[in-house]
Every structure is written in C-alpha cells, then in structure tokens.
Amino acid sequence: MSAVAAMIDVAMIVVDGLDVRFGEGAAAVHAVRDARFTVAPGEAFGIVGESGSGKSTVLRALTGLNPDWTGRVAIAGMAQVAHRPREFYKQVQMVFQDPYGSLHPRHTVDRILSEPIAIHGLDKADSRIERVLVDVGLGPDFRFRYPHQLSGGQRQRVAIARALVLEPRILLLDEPTSALDVSVQAEILNLLGRLRREHDLTYMLVTHNLAVVAHMCDRLAVMNQGRIVEEMTVAQLRAGAPREAYTRQLLRASIGYDRQAAEALKTFD
C-alpha cells in the first residue's frame, strides 16, 4: 500500500502552513497554527484531538466553508483558494457529525439526493439515486421518506449517500459516528470501510475517539490547541508508543474513566 502511494507522487491532499484565525484584535482566536500534512490517494487519514483543538476547523478550511485561512492547500493536485468552483465539490464531499442537523427537515430523501444531481447537471437521476441508496444499505423503500421518519443510523446513511451521489474521490468525515449509539456506530464504520474499498475513496476523518481512528485509518495526526503535535501510523498507536506526552495522556483518557488518570490530566500548551 505505502509502496503504491509512494509511486504516485501527486498526493490527494496537501496542507502546508495552514493558519486559521477568527475575530480581530484582542478577541482574536488562533484556531489552527501552521498545520501541515499530506494524504495519499486511497489513504484514510485521521485527525484526533479534544474539543476545541481545531480539528474540525481544518476540515472546514479544506471544504471552503470557512474562507478565512492562510497557507497552502492543494487537493487532487490543484492549489485551492478561498472560493471553490462548482467542480471542486464533485471531487470532495463531507459527512457531518449530527445526522439530526445535517438533513433538511422538510425535504424527502429523494429531494436530498436529487439536488446535487440537479446542481451539477448529471443525467440518469433515478438510477443514480437508486444505486446510491442500495450502496449505503437502505434500498428504494426509503426514497420518499422524510428525515423524521428515519432513525439516527438511517439518517447518517442518507447523509453518506448524499456525499457519494456525486461520486467524489475524497470524503471528509467530521465525527461521523459520535452522535449515534454504540451498535449503530459499528454499522456506520463498517459501511464507511466497505465504501472506501469499493469506490477507491480517500478519507480524512476527524474525531476525538481513538478507537474509531484505529479502526478506520492508516495514519493519524494528533492536534492540541490548534497545533499538530504528532503524526504517526495506526500501528504505532496500537503499539502504544506515542512520542509526545500529550498523545500518551489522550490515549490514557480514551481507555476509560480512571481516577488516577483524571487527576494526572495536564494542560499542554
């Protein structure tokens, strides 16, 4: 895998010196500081960190939802500016954290899935919608339902189907399972794994859950206070050999609640 990735010298995502600031003057927040990483085609790359570490902000800068960033971002070999052309969204799609908030409450599944097809002027809308619904394990029965007639897991499948309907090469996943209950989480993770193999997708996953990263990803970056403190492979994570003290603390916290661990928690600046 890594040998193949090395042969293709065009990385799928290149981020270099990415800075994101919100606000001005004394109230300014430096949300992301000098982030740099590359993601190879077909790779699954994770960013982990606690709430407010800036991991979702990186994702929003990559999608163009947040235009206030500086640095260099290249996706599929194309340098990106703040405003993205329509074509960009055929390459890159995103799945949001909360499936209760990411589907329009007054639109049927059919409308949700046919909208991207209409925007990009693609043909054969019916067969595309039916295919993608089968792909995410829902089937045609769900096509004309409203989101409030679906469970959380079904909603997230619809959100994944919406991301896939344009047949993108990159899928950005913003905590795709954290709003779901545990048994459904496993289903969605397995679905995402299968879709990645079948459609040859590149994943970038943002989460606070190290187990999810270990399950889904090949490599990961650890973020704290807007900085990437460490980058490593999942094998290194599994071996329990992080270099940085912050990563070790995160790893310990992720195992479960432990009074000793909780008392030993430190802030790393």
Next chain:
Amino acid sequence: MASETNRIDGEGLRAWLLAETPRSRAQSRLGQAYVRWLHFLRNPLAMVGLVIVLALVVVAALAPWLADQSPYAQDLARRLQAPSPAHWFGTDELGRDIYSRLVHGASITLMIVGLVVIIVGPVGLMVGTVAGYLGGWFDTVLMRVTDVFLAFPRLILALAFVAALGPGIENAIIAIAITAWPPYARIARAETLTIRNSDFISAIRLQGAGPLRIILGHVIPLCMSSLIIRITLDMAGIILTAAGLGFLGLGAQPPMPEWGAMISSGRKFLLDQWWVATIPGIAIFVVSLGFNLLGDGLRDVLDPKGK
C-alpha cells in the same frame, strides 16, 4: 353494498396516505399534508376559524344568488327600516338592503385580504431571507429600509399613501401592502439567521449550490410556516385597517358595499337606527375572529418548535 365499497376505498386511501414507505413524491407529500390535517382536526377552535373563513369564501362566491336584492338599489320611501322578514338586517339611509350589501361586501373584504397577502408575503419573504442569508451590506441596507417603514404608525402611513395616491379601494390595498410588509421581513430574517448556520445549509453549500437555490429551496420553506401563521393572525388587522380607511372615506368609495364604509355611513344614525352600523361591525368582528382562530390553529400544526 355501495357504502361497504366506499368504506373500504376510504380505508385504502387512508392507508395509502399514511404508508410508511411511500412509492412516489406525490404520495409522500400528500401523506405529510394528511398528517397535518389530522392534527388540525383535533383543535375545535381552529375548526371554527376555518369554517368562518370558508363561509366567507362561499358567501363571496355565491353573493348574486344569496342576496335577493341589488346592493345598490335605492328606495328612499323605505329608508332606515328596522330588521324585518323583508329586510333581514334592515335598510340604510338610502333604503338599500343591508343584508344584500353585506353579502356583496364579503368579496371586497376577501379581495383586500387576498391582494394584500399576495403583495406582502413574497416581498417580506424575499427581503428578509436575502438580508439574513447574505448578511453584510445587503443586511444593513435592507434592514434599515425596513426600520424606516416600521418607524411610522401603520394607519398613519397608510393614510399618507392614500392621500398621495388618491382615495379608492385599489389605492387602499397598495397603501396597506406598503405598510404591512416590514414585520414579515423581520420575521423572515430572524428565521433565516437561525437556519443559515445549520449543518444542512453547509451540506447544500458543499454540494455546490449557489445562494439563489439555497434561499429559494432551503431557507424559504422553513420560514414559510411562521410567516403563514403571522399573516393569518394579521388578516384581522388588515381587514380592520381597510375598514378604517373606508370609515375615513379614503378606502372604498360610495356606493361600494365595503364594510368599513358601511359603518361610517351608519355612524350618524347609531343611536336611533343601531343596525345600520352594527351589522357590518359584527361582520368585521366575526371574520377577524375567524382568521385569528385559524392562525392559532395553523401555529399548532405548522410550527416545528411547538411539537
């Protein structure tokens, strides 16, 4: 036998409407509407409102058949007669049958309300959603214009516009519409501000949709329910403003049987011939109440936050 098949057909339709897995766009949309209708049926006061409004529509549509006399036919020998079998609601100062004038006035009231809503709804909705969604300069300019209109008392501003445009029912409608849109723009903007940062708007932006598609297809459907509720509740106010303009002689002109103008002409005889002013007053009251009850019922059905 026939009733048996009808009942089965009725149940089949009901099952089709409430199907868990609709087979087509039309079915899921109709099913949704049916669920709302069932919810609406459970509110007796709202049903009273709906019946009053529907009755107004029916009376307006069937006015030539419901009224046995011309609303304009004068009979000075029989002026200011008390209610009797010949004239159910009596006659006015020119001997015209008040019942017939009332029935013919229903369509005028309906026209005023309908035209004002057709002008005000889309204008308020577009100004509010565009200002709220685009923000920045659009927001500042559009909202300051709205503020200017809100700064005047509504009836006074309507009076000024009618005075400038000249008295008449069409100008009264235009004047009411000009003064009535700002609150709707405010509501639409407030709704848009809560919607614009939600994930489903981010999601459609990530699909490559432009502002026009997002505002028309995604923001406006969510603003519609609060706007419909507000408009229905405001209809009483619109009717009263129109009646007020008619009363002041700036709205409908004689001999038009507009209810406000009828009250105005009956004012002079209020103590001795009470029915001339009171009957159209009761009509305005009942119709306004009907719209208010309907609006309250619609709020229960349409407002997603209420559930």
